[in-house]
Amino acid sequence: MRCFWLVVLCLLDHVGANVTELVGMFGHIESPNYPEGYPSDSDMTWNITVPTGFRIKLYFMHFDLEPSYLCEYDYVKVASDDDLLETFCGRESTDTEQIPGQEFVLSSGNTMAVTFKSDFSNEERFTGFEAHYSAIDIDECAEKEDEEMVCDHFCHNYIGGFYCSCRFSYILHSDNRTCKVECSDNVFTEKSGVVTSPDYPNPYPKSSDCLYRIELEEGFTITLEFADMFDLEDHPDVPCPYDYLQIKAGIKEIGPLCGDRSPGKIETNSSSVQILFHSDDSGENHGWKFAFTSVGNPCPVVKPPVNGRIEPVQEKYSFKDQVQIRCNTGYKFVKGGDEVEAYQIECLKSGTWSSSIPTCKETEAKD
Template sequence: MGTSRWLLLALLGCVSADSPPMFGEITSPNYPQGYHDNAKESWDVQVPEGYGIRLYFIHLDIEPSGGCEYDSLKVVIGGAVQDTLCGRNLGGVPGHPIKEAYYPSNTLKLLFTSDFSNQEQYTGFSAYYIAVDVDECDDSSINPCSHFCNNYIGGYFCSCPPEYDLHDDQHTCGVNCSGGQYTEQRGQISSPGYPSPYPENSLCEYKVLLEPGYQVILKFQPTDFDVEEANDGSCSYDSLTIKAKGDTFGPFCGKKTPPPLIETRSYEVDIIFQTDSGGDNKGWKLHYYEDAIPCPDQVTENSILEPQNDKYIFKDMVTVRCEEGFEMVTGDKKITSFMAKCQADGTWSNSHLQCQPVDCGDPEETDFGEVTFESSTYQSEAKYNCKSDYYSLLGEDTYHCSLDGIWVNSKGQNDPPICKPVCGKTTLQPQSRIYGGSPAENGYFPWVIHFPSGNLGGGALISDQWVLTAAHVVQDQDQPRIRAGDVIHRNGVELVAKKVIIHPRWITGDIENRQNYDNDIALVQLSRRVEMGPCICPVCLPKNIAVSSPDIDEVGYVAGWGRSSDKKAKTAKLQYAPVSVRKTEDCKKSVVTNQVFTENMICAGGDGKDSCQGDSGGPLMFRYSSEEVKDNRLYLGGIVSWGLECGQFGMYTRVSNYLEWIKETIEKTEKEDGEQEAEPLKICK
């Protein structure tokens, strides 16, 4: 090496005390003596950043082998082997290296290894390295700068043409085209340099800011748009995007013009133009102008505005009402209308108030009935019907949801219809021929009940909670025992009496020697309503029949568990017999005592057919003969009251004379009781 080169190395080595050295020397172990067997040595070589490394070998004597398999010196950069050296090269021109190599990296590793034998005493190697400046600007694979690259010893820097700025990455140049704000009522905005090609690597942001209450209208001409698009047709290279009041229009690119007219519905609009490092397109131009921001023609869905205008703009005031079938609810309060104002951003004040469908909720249920409906909103229809043939619907069956939010029938009534028990249903056929007393079957007289204690007797169910009987049967009992639901009284279900109400003109006294049975009638209220069915249902009251009914000689039925004329013990199974209505004079002629006869009594029986002890309070029943009743029914004409001798004429309380008292007493008592909460008692299986 000449004197000048060593002088250069000396100067380079003095660059900085803190920097890696600019040169150095490396020799194999035990050089220049022969290296040992199984040697393994490595050297890390590093020069300052911005430099590469050049290696010079002045001696190379390493055992040769195919592929340097025995002994070798390897040059490693970043974990990859760049060169592998071996063999004997001792000659050369003095002052010149026998081998040199350049590596464009400021770090590398030298790795020397030998195997188990060094028979000829190979001496190894001697080398030195120097730092060599890297020209980054000349390396096209690096391409460090978007525009101008400037190299210097140990590094490089990027620079930009006029009107461009160097970005923070210190590599990319772009135009500073942001910050433009437009406040005039109308104007024009374009990409930088339009119609010349726009700059690359740029982010241009423009803002249009008008007075509140006005919106920005953007207008594009077909020939004023040319923005680079990606090969797949997307806008991933360059793009124009418009943002206004939470809405985004775009991104737009290519040669296809955006919508010719964009109503932004905002007085504040941001226009964002972004470009990458390539392309040669001319860019874009648009015009903008202001227009009053319109408010929607509805403040809320299903609403009506007053006054009705073709267009509503900033500061317009309207009165808002709901369309028919809708209502406004705020909290738990309904309102009929409210005021709204068109605001600067094109929205209405009070738009949170909603017109929701009038909803009547589920129709009210009715006992022993069911209601079907598909919807509960305005004008929806609900249909009522009773669950069984033992009830009939009292009232209209069809209701609709009204504007007031309640279910009403055609008369505007909102109380649901009532499933009223069907009275007088009997399986006893009219054509049946009866001779004397006969045992009754279930279904003949399902209203007959039995009082098994006290003054033994019977009664008749006249509704789902009331029993009609004779006053003298229950005059001494506040809560008499009651059985019902089967012709064999022991098989009947025990019912609980709640209240006994005796006719106010009944004179309480001894039954044995009693002569006055006038007003022998009483009501017993059950503690729970009874569900009607084939084993129990009420008998009809004499409604809409002649005052004189039943007629003289009309045949009715009397039923009970009392004694018969030829049998001293009461029967286990309900017995019934046909009896004919007689003139009261016939009964008077048979009486030798001072018994009282009144218009409140019916005379019936004779010919060995009569009620007897234990039948008191039981029903005297007649068939309906009315155009209103087409099926087989019985009504309660009388109540077994008194008689002289079983099988002779008997006297019955005339029920038709007490209809008003029955009705008023039941209504008053049930009103005092209030709503019935207990589930109805189901007797029939």
């Protein structure tokens, strides 16, 4: 059998106490001289260690110690991670003393200390105890009380450990527990649209950094309109230390934004907007949503030339709008010596038209 399964015994002397180190997947311990009567003034400790990912199950096959009020005389104490789990003494359980009986003791981690002490005398012979221990697998996925051991999405237990996995479109963070999203290359070039935090209105992923860019042609200005439901983790004293939105529009910066108050409508006065969304490794907040729209720089209202007309007729004109100018019957434009029936101009990003309004000239009558 491999060394891994062997019990390694190391006897040390610590200030009068015998300490035995037990390393292995199983083993047993017993009081001195068992099953003969144990001696007075005994002080023994067994430190049991099993591999990480396991805990220790200790159960007694026999137990016979001197009875005493609150186990003042002889006793067995079982501890794990410096926490006292049980104190046993006597031959039967009473209001002031307890024997292990058929119950077993389970450690919280992969270590356990069992201490046996007897006082200076016994009025009769007590046979002591015999106990066995074994390593049992920890189901980390069921350890709900320890948040550090719970996976963000899916938890898979195996003998000696566990691993986490994530839902589709998520990736596992370097902490091997948190699920995050890759969201650093979101570019919007349409003149209007909707942008949300991942999974909105459900809780957004942890440990993520998302970058959204709205890139329009110069000459347009973008407006953001946030929905009323806005929910980012906040702090009462420090501005947005956990999760936040940071908006950059040209040289203008807005944020950080967090909490439960919607930013409402934001006029960016820019054709290019960057939105950075950061989330830390905790929280169950629901995120944000905004619609964006854009308008072009305005151009002056076009007035038709004398003896001419324009199409379309609008109260307002803005960047990229085009206007057709036509002359009435019997009139034409003269351009470069040629007569032209229609002329088109366009509103430029500078807020001016591509050319001035031409003049409609009367055509000469021909025989």
